[in-house]
Amino acid sequence: MSEIQNYRKKQMKTLTNEIGVYALCDLDGVPIYVGQSTDGIQSRVRRHLTSARSDIIANRQIDPWEIAFVHAYPVERNQEIPLLEASLFARFHKEKPLMNGSIPVARVRLLKRLPRPAEIIQMMPDEEIKVRKDPALRLPRQIEHIGRLVDHILTVKDTPQLRRSLAAHFDRLDAYRGAFLKAGPPVTRGEGADEEDD
Secondary structure, X not given: OOHHHHHHHHHHOOOOOOOEEEEEEOXXXXXXXXXXXXXXXXXXXXXXXXXXXXXHHHOOXXXXXXXXXXXXXXXXXXXXXXXXXXXXXXXXXXXOOOOOOOOOOOOOOOOOOOOOOOEEEEOOOHHHHHHHOOHHHHHHHHHHHHHHHHHHHHHOOOOHHHHHHHXXXXXXXXXXXXXXXXXXXXXXXOOOEOOOOO
């Protein structure tokens, strides 16, 4: 088991297993997926991050490589979950397109005041987050994942939900491309670096 897997396993044990809503967040702490669980938040998130029996992993909607934080919003009753999930989805999706595919819908008006997450659990060490945020790693990883999602759509399942998820991935790809170009190539001696006189 790798160091990252060990870290995630340890951190996962600190995540609540109450019912409720959760947000999977990327290396920047930005939500990329909002989900609900009526059998325990910890159990559902564990399935996502270990690829075991997780539709969003099987359908290539998210890449677990990017998941650095989990926000948990436990509730007391199952009836509270749909409204909270739809309200969180609406807020986060407006700020940055989510990879959910399907859009949670509430039967009543969305919450105007959203609760703060009861827990924010970091799922990888600070140093690993720093390494993975390097545009030279992040951009090719995103390109590779988009390729897998497109292949899945073409050969396994083609739905409006997966195409919506693909659009969200392209939105992030554009941001990562911008960061990559802004960083520029590494400067080496003889290519713009000031050489010291002998």
